Amino acid sequence: MERRSLFVTILIHICALLLAAVILAPVAWLFIMSISSTTDLISKPLNWWPETVDLSRYTRLLTAVTNTEGAAFVAALFNSLRVAGMATVAALLVAIPAAWAVSRTPKVGWSLYAVIATYMLPPVALAVPLYMALAALGLLNTVYGLALVYLTILAPFTTWLLKSGFDAIPREIESAAMIDGARLDQILRLITLPLAAPVMATAALFAFLLAWDEFFYALLFTSDLRAKTLTVAIADLAGGRVSDYGLIATAGVLAALPPVLIGLFMQRALISGLTQGGVKG
Amino acid sequence: MSALDIIGVRKRYGTVDTLKGIDLSLESGEFLVLLGPSGCGKSTLLNIIAGLAEPTAGDVHIDGRSVVGVHPKDRDIAMVFQSYALYPNLTVARNIGFALEMRKVPAAERAEAVKKAAKILQIENLLERRPSELSGGQRQRVAIGRALVRNPQVFLFDEPLSNLDAKLRMEMRTELKRLHQMLGTTVVYVTHDQIEAMTLATRIAVMRNGQIEQLATPAEIYERPATLYVAGFVGSPSMNMLDARIEGGMARVEGSEVAIPLPVEAAAKGKPDQNLVLGIRPENLRLASDGEVLALEAAVDVVELTGPELVVNAMVGAQRITATLPPKSGIEVGSPRRFGFDAGAVHVFDKETGKRL
Numbered sequence: 030m031e032r033r034s035l036f037v038t039i040l041i042h043i044c045a046l047l048l049a050a051v052i053l054a055p056v057a058w059l060f061i062m063s064i065s066s067t068t069d070l071i072s073k074p075l076n077w078w079p080e081t082v083d084l085s086r087y088t089r090l091l092t093a094v095t096n097t098e099g100a101a102f103v104a105a106l107f108n109s110l111r112v113a114g115m116a117t118v119a120a121l122l123v124a125i126p127a128a129w130a131v132s133r134t135p136k137v138g139w140s141l142y143a144v145i146a147t148y149m150l151p152p153v154a155l156a157v158p159l160y161m162a163l164a165a166l167g168l169l170n171t172v173y174g175l176a177l178v179y180l181t182i183l184a185p186f187t188t189w190l191l192k193s194g195f196d197a198i199p200r201e202i203e204s205a206a207m208i209d210g211a212r213l214d215q216i217l218r219l220i221t222l223p224l225a226a227p228v229m230a231t232a233a234l235f236a237f238l239l240a241w242d243e244f245f246y247a248l249l250f251t252s253d254l255r256a257k258t259l260t261v262a263i264a265d266l267a268g269g270r271v272s273d274y275g276l277i278a279t280a281g282v283l284a285a286l287p288p289v290l291i292g293l294f295m296q297r298a299l300i301s302g303l304t305q306g307g308v309k310g
Numbered sequence: 311m312s313a314l315d316i317i318g319v320r321k322r323y324g325t326v327d328t329l330k331g332i333d334l335s336l337e338s339g340e341f342l343v344l345l346g347p348s349g350c351g352k353s354t355l356l357n358i359i360a361g362l363a364e365p366t367a368g369d370v371h372i373d374g375r376s377v378v379g380v381h382p383k384d385r386d387i388a389m390v391f392q393s394y395a396l397y398p399n400l401t402v403a404r405n406i407g408f409a410l411e412m413r414k415v416p417a418a419e420r421a422e423a424v425k426k427a428a429k430i431l432q433i434e435n436l437l438e439r440r441p442s443e444l445s446g447g448q449r450q451r452v453a454i455g456r457a458l459v460r461n462p463q464v465f466l467f468d469e470p471l472s473n474l475d476a477k478l479r480m481e482m483r484t485e486l487k488r489l490h491q492m493l494g495t496t497v498v499y500v501t502h503d504q505i506e507a508m509t510l511a512t513r514i515a516v517m518r519n520g521q522i523e524q525l526a527t528p529a530e531i532y533e534r535p536a537t538l539y540v541a542g543f544v545g546s547p548s549m550n551m552l553d554a555r556i557e558g559g560m561a562r563v564e565g566s567e568v569a570i571p572l573p574v575e576a577a578a579k580g581k582p583d584q585n586l587v588l589g590i591r592p593e594n595l596r597l598a599s600d601g602e603v604l605a606l607e608a609a610v611d612v613v614e615l616t617g618p619e620l621v622v623n624a625m626v627g628a629q630r631i632t633a634t635l636p637p638k639s640g641i642e643v644g645s646p647r648r649f650g651f652d653a654g655a656v657h658v659f660d661k662e663t664g665k666r667l
Contacts, residue, residue: 201395204362209456210383210412223399 056285062278063087070275086279098266102280104254105262110287111172112247112258113240116179120187120236121229123180128191129221133200141192144185152245163250170256175247179240186239187232194228195221230295238288259284312374313338313496314359314464319368321354321520328354330520332368336464341490341497343507345543346517352500353468355517359498360389360466373463383412388457389466392473394449396441396456403428403437406455427455430489447478454489467499471506483509504544508532516540534657538664541589541657547621549589550631552606553661556584561658563588565627566606576658576667586667589657592621595633597641598650605648606631613641624649 062070063086065079092099131141159178160169168174198221206216222229244260251257257265263280266273314336321329329351336342344352357363359370361382370377377385388409396405404411407424415423428434431451441449450470457465470486471479487510490497501507507514508528516523516531516539524536535541541549554561559577560569570588572580580586598605608624608631615621619634622641633649641647658667 199393199395201391201393202397204360204382205389205391205395205456206397206408207362208360208382208387208389209409209460211408212412215412220397220399 059278059281062275063282065275067273067275083275086273086276087283089276090279090283098276101254101257101265102259102262102283105257105259106283106287108172108251108254108256109241109259109284112176112179112256113237115172115176116183116240117233117236119176119180120183121233123184124187124191124232125222125229127184128188129195129217131188132192132195133203141185141188145189148185156246156249159246160249169250170252172256175250175256175258176240178246178250179243182243183236183239187236190232190235191225191228194225194232197228198224234292234295237291241284241288312336313340313372314498315369315371315374316355316359317369317371319355319358319365319370321351321358321363322366328520329358329365332520332522334515334522334525336496336498338496339494341499341510341512343511343514344498344500344517345502345504345507345514347502347543350517351520352502352517356389356466356468356498356500359464360387361385386463387466388460388462388464389468390453390457390470392469394441394453394473396449396452398441400440401437402433402439402441402444402452405441405452406437406459408456409460423459424455427459430458430492431455446474447482450474450482454486458489458493461495463496465495465497467497469501470499472501472503479506486510504546508544516543534666535589536666538587538589538659541659545591547592547632547634549591549657550595550633552588552590552626552629552631554586554588556580556582556586561586561588561656563606563626563629565629568604568606570604570656571653572658572667573654573656579667580658585661587659587661587664589659590631590651590655592632592634594651594655595631595635595649596651597635597639598648602648602650604653605650607646607648609646610641610643613643 061078064082064084065076066081066083069076069079089097090099090102093103094100127141131138163169163174163178166174168177202220202224203216206220211219242260243258244264247258247261248264251261259280263277263284266277266280312335314334316332316334319329319332320327332351332355334342344355346352354363358365359372361377361380365378372385372387397408400408403421403424406427407420410420410423424437425434428437431454433448433451433455436444436448436452441452444452450473453470467486471482474482483506490510499506499510508531511528513525514528514531515525518539524531524540526534526536531540531544535544535549538551542551553564554570555564556562556572557569559572561572562569571577595606606626608626610622610624612623613620614623615637618637620637620639620641622633622635622639624631624633624647631649635641659665660667
């Protein structure tokens with residue numbers, strides 16, 4: 030790469046900038062919309078940058094006064110946090126033993142493929158059976174019911190991800206620990222899981238995002254403030270007779286913040302390379 | 311009492327017989343090397359001793375006690391893996407002390423034992439580091455230290471030096487030997503490197519296709535190989551193998567006029583017109599003086615100087631021989647030369663069975 034000509038270098042930079050622009054433009058526009066006044070948003074020709082910065086919508090959405098958009102939004106925010114959090118934790122609890130078992134016992138690998146195969150079904154095919162099951166269990170319109178449904182989506186995916194993580198940890202390390210006298214729980218707790226921490230963090234983050242962004246099942250299985258999640262709440266904002274696009278954009282920005290914060294927080298754990306050095310190389 | 315007994319051990323994976331009946335008995339303090347090419351079953355045998363695999367049939371006794379079905383941790387063994395298998399997330403000190411930690415040895419006693427092992431292996435200054443911060447040789451020492459601290463009945467080594475570079479490998483080999491002389495523990499050591507086997511072992515088991523071809527001291531393996539396979543596997547450059555026939559109580563090498571008198575036992579067993587393979591080690595060949603009768607006429611085609619010796623490749627008729635000669639032998643490519651040897655240096659094998667006559 031030392032011998033790249035100036036032209037190629039410039040070309041590569043232009044391509045990178047273009048890609049960044051394509052990806053970031055909607056996010057940037059979302060943010061600009063959220064701080065523009067209504068007049069700016071509906072004026073023709075469009076004002077690309079608001080004349081005055083208007084932060085009133087943020088305060089509107091983040092108040093707890095009952096029977097306001099704010100109350101609904103804040104309730105949905107907490108519902109989303111609880112549902113996504115519970116589903117993620119449960120998915121990891123299910124996936125860690127399952128993934129380890131499949132990774133160390135290739136003979137039962139087919140079972141994981143069978144579970145992954147259910148991913149081929151469109152969500153709508155499962156909607157009715159899931160609805161009936163939740164109704165029978167009395168879990169409709171509860172965060173627990175929704176978390177349970179999300180668990181069925183997240184568990185196969187996290188298991189898959191963790192399995193490849195465990196595969197990367199040499200079995201010899203576990204054999205050595207076994208000879209050294211460690212019990213299975215000690216091997217997992219002291220050796221394997223710390224080594225798999227980066228993969229577990231990745232799995233947790235992706236699982237959380239998946240649950241956080243889910244809309245279809247949330248729309249079907251929740252009906253009021255007790256269980257509605259953010260995605261549904263945002264859709265509600267658009268559902269009235271007069272849609273305040275600025276308000277929807279603000280809700281979008283706020284909804285994006287928790288995953289971003291969690292991602293930043295887990296960044297350290299996401300950096301892999303911890304397994305280096307235990308075995309040769 | 312023997313430290314380790316392996317009695318009729320077989321291992322079958324699906325339809326493949328990896329081990330076809332292994333019998334071994336090891337006295338306390340012995341250093342046994344399992345030598346063989348990859349796929350001969352030597353690592354499987356080691357894993358069976360360690361308890362990482364169970365035999366399909368047969369029994370394994372450690373210190374007179376059957377250990378089949380016994381968990382590895384209860385077998386009183388320690389193992390050093392080819393890949394070292396250190397715990398990357400733990401410090402060197404905790405790596406070495408892990409077995410004691412698992413056995414609930416008090417921290418002070420543990421630290422003492424770790425320190426002692428580290429001192430023997432000269433890695434005291436590395437105790438607080440993590441494996442990723444160590445060089446290959448240092449990791450190897452930590453892996454040995456982890457086994458050492460246990461003071462086990464039997465040490466198991468699975469090709470421990472094969473990931474090191476040549477110079478380091480020689481140093482560690484000497485160190486392992488010193489360690490064994492110092493501690494006197496029983497060792498089972500797997501390798502495909504015949505030099506390691508020859509230098510380290512008190513006894514070598516040469517393995518092939520799941521069976522032991524020969525179990526003997528290094529000297530005996532080298533001087534009296536039991537089969538053609540063992541003869542070819544041990545020694546570098548490997549032994550010259552010449553097709554020959556018994557004619558008139560002598561062995562006549564094909565493509566040569568020379569008749570070689572058979573050693574007494576071979577002469578007793580050999581039948582007229584029997585096909586033989588004669589083995590002569592390259593280092594037993596020399597440039598023949600004019601009067602020597604026992605010599606092979608050969609055309610030299612490649613000469614390699616390794617430094618301490620000259621490796622000469624030559625053709626006897628259609629058969630290739632190699633001779634290691636002193637460096638200043640003045641051999642030129644293309645010239646026919648006569649290579650002399652002593653009758654006692656000839657190994658005689660039956661061509662059909664591959665067994666020594």
